[in-house]
Amino acid sequence: MVIISNIDINILEKQSRQTVLSYFLLRFKQKALKGFQIKRRILSCISVIIFGLIAPFVHAMPNELYEGMVGFELESGNFFNALVLMDDAYREKYPVNYASALNGFNIEGGVKDLLEVALKKNKSLGNQDYFNIGKIQYHSDECIPALKSFKKIKNKLSLEDKQEWAFYRANCFIKLGSNKRAIKALKDILGGTWASYAYYNLALSFAEGSRDKRKALGVLRIARDLNAGKTQEEKSLKDKIHLAAGALYLEEGKPDAATSFFKKVYLDSESAPKALYLNGVSHHELGDFRAATQAWSSAKKYSLVDSSVSESLLAIPYAYERSGYISQALEAYFEASASFENELEKIDKVDSLLEKYGAQKILIEESDIEGLEWFLARDVVTNTTRATYYNYFMQENVIYDAVELHAELSMLLDSLSFWRSQLVVFDASLKNKRKNFKSQSKNFNVKAVEKKINKFKKQADDIKSNKTMTPNLAKNLQMPAITSSVDSLRKRLLSLQQKILKGRHGLESQLEQSAKLNKNIKVLNNRLVNITKLLDEKITFLIRERLALLRIQMVSNFERSEQGLIHIFEGISESKSVKKSNLLDGRYK
Amino acid sequence: MAIRQYLSLIVCCCFLSSFIQAADKNGSKKGAGNLEPIKNITQPNTSKGSVVKTIDTKIIKQAEELKKEMIQLNRELYQFEEDLLYPANSQLAVFLSLSSDSSFVLDSVELRLDDKMVSTYLYKKAEIVALKKGGIQRIYLGSLSDGRHKLTAQFNGQGANNRYFRRKKALSFNKEDDAKYIQMTISESSTNREPLFKVKQW
Secondary structure, three states, rough: OHHHHHHOOOOOOOOOOOOOOHHHHHHHHHHHHHHHHHHHHHHHHHHHOOOOOOOOHHOOHHHHHHHHHHHHHHHOOOOHHHHHHHHHHHHHHHHHHHEEEEEEEOOOOOOOHHHHHHHOHHHOOOHHHHHHHHHHHHHOHHHHHHHHHHOOOOOOOOOOHHHHHHHHHHHHHHOOOHHHHHHHHHHOOOOHHHHHHHHHHHHHHHHHHHHHHHHHHOOOOHHHHHHOOHHHHHHHHHHHHHHHHHHHHHOOOOHHHHHHHHHHOOOOOOOOOHHHHHHHHHHHHHOHHHHHHHHHHHHHOOOOOOOOOOOOOOHHHHHHHOOOOOHHHHHHHHHHHHHHHHHHHHHHHHHHHHHHHHHHHHOOOOOOOOHHHHHHHHOOOOOOOOOHHHHHOOOOOHHHHHHHHHHHHHHHHHHHHHHHHHHHHHHHHHHHHHHHHHHHHHHOOOHHHHHHHHHHHHHHHHHHHOOOOOOHHHHHOOHHHHHHHHHHHHHHHHHHHHHHHHHHHHHHHHHHHHHHHHHHHHHHHHHHHHHHHHHHHHHHHHHHHHHHHHHHHHHHHEEEEEEEHHHHHHHHHHHHOOOOOOOOHHHHH | HHHHHHHHHHHHHHHHHHHHHHHHHHOOOOOOOOOOOOOOOOOOOOOOOOOOOOHHHHHHHHHHHHHHHHHHHHHHHHHHHHHOOHHHHHHHEEEEEEEEOOOOOOEEEEEEEEOOOEEEEEHHHHHHHHHHOOOEEEEEEEOOOOOEEEEEEEEEEOOOOEEEEEEEEEEEEEOOOOOOEEEEEEOOOOOOOOOOEEEOOO
8 A cells, every 4th residue: 555655644643833833934934034133022022921921930929729730831822931930849740741741841851760659659649640641652752551541541531531532542552553453542532633534544544554445435435524623623634634534545446436535635735735635636537638637737837846747747648648649748748847856956955945045044034035935935834935845854853853953952052041131120229229229228327217216215214214204294295105216226226237148148149149040051052052053953954955856856856857758759750640630740750 | 054954855745745645646638747736735844754853952951940939029119119109007908709609701891999090991802701710800009098988889780681781889987097809799689680790898
């Protein structure tokens, strides 16, 4: 089984590669709209909002609120925020949550140990913990332990979680090569996107493992029925299901059934070029060369980077030739050769610029590099040359991982930049406070106040010791209150002295802390910049390698096109009775 | 260089095999056998082959180390910021939670303190799920003087039967010389399935 595996080899689990792609496209868009400086400000503002809301982590607050806050960040997928919020006590109390957050932020070190510790203390583990453990194990390709973890929570989950749970279990069984058990795992699922993905994966597995495609087609039908097709993700999956079903029917030798599925794929979908190409193949098999040519011609508007577009370009002249339209076939071959040559030029241009500037500059940051305007065109997000190239690069797992890491490091650099600007403000405010504090404390003369209090006390004592003083008079004059107010004045003076001393120390220590944090920020910033540079070199190397492969493919396409031309010319020269069907044929003769 | 040559070889082999396949099936047909449209759309996908590439482990280790240090540094920075801007004696924090059985789909929240807008938030699907799973969101953190204050929250969203709701909840409270925590909870009436908004002062 080759069709399915080649159409969609990378989809064995529900993960959207668009996320990283969109991140980079978003970066481009932001920069394109307002320029680099403005974009940084936007990012800072966003960071202020995000970081501001999660801000203090040490919880003087009630524990219930604190744990809920961490849970919110964790469940929302903001793993960095969750990790920042987690204090030592939380990490010890909830090792699985900590492991999930680390795993989510792609920190593998220590995750296994945490899980082992958690599993040893299995009495304290809840359903959600086992579910999270299972997911971590699944993502580490440890399917058997993952299944063991998932098994412990059977029938104890909410409907929504149960769908996800069944999806992971089914995928584990598929990975382990047991489609039968995968079907069993999915039998309780009632619906939803998870279910649709799970059945789609199962269909791919059936198609790969068996010559009989009926099972795969049946499972695909379930996948389609479970898919509501409302969200972008669901629509995209529906297109993939239709594409796969069409490809299977084509493989089964039922091109008429195949075309009905290919026609259902939306033209703005990422599956569209392949669907158009295979639709052309179906029509070709049905002997309808005109319809085949139309389908392949429709594929021409997509980028040649997609191999189905190249194949369409090569298939058009073939169909013409088969229909006896030799002149059109020659024209189409010329057009194909020119397109391949043109694409080769593009590849060479991108490659030489990648070599000169690196991937970060060419593909990630906004750049006004001369001669690359066509590549950097940013009017449409999904269908530009750059977007197509990105998609092509991201099909390579290692590039995807490297770019994902790059995105994470960029986020960290942005957060450092945010904090650096915050600390400048804090510093200025603290220094101002210190200055005011100094001038105000200078004006505060302790000895003069003490002298006044003493004088006041002496006056009070004099009145008290006056011979004419009677208890009634003392009561009327509120002598005890005067005495106690003298005492409280002394106490307040003492406390004020302490506060001044403490305040001075407090300000100094806050300034020291700010300086220390600033230093740490600088050190980490340098390290981050260095590692980002290293990563940029690595991504550049990998992308150039992938471009080299694309170049080979394009050269091969060009050669096939030239070969087709030669073949036609040979045919014409060998033929003794060439009919001049039109002027073009005569010209080529 | 050697890897590149090896990869090139793999790709060439892929193409060769696809040519052979096409030729085998249609060898009898007239015309250029290897030019016929192929059903096998070959992508030069090296990850599928025997060559498994990974990012340099040194870079990954360094990055992981850096990430851990960044988490620690951010922790310290938040702590510093809290000490400076929101000291315990003047701190006010407002939290929001959503009961798991509530069918209310929260669109946005607007928060006013003493009739002054202090916070607004638009919710994503993942955040609603997080709230339903027991997550508690802090929607406001600030400093406030001691004394009487008024907090008003406006909730916008869809309840049961896709009915759109816009409800306000006001709370007068007394701020004393310590941190004040206010939690707002959205739940659902068991009788008419209308959203209920409760406030708790910690």
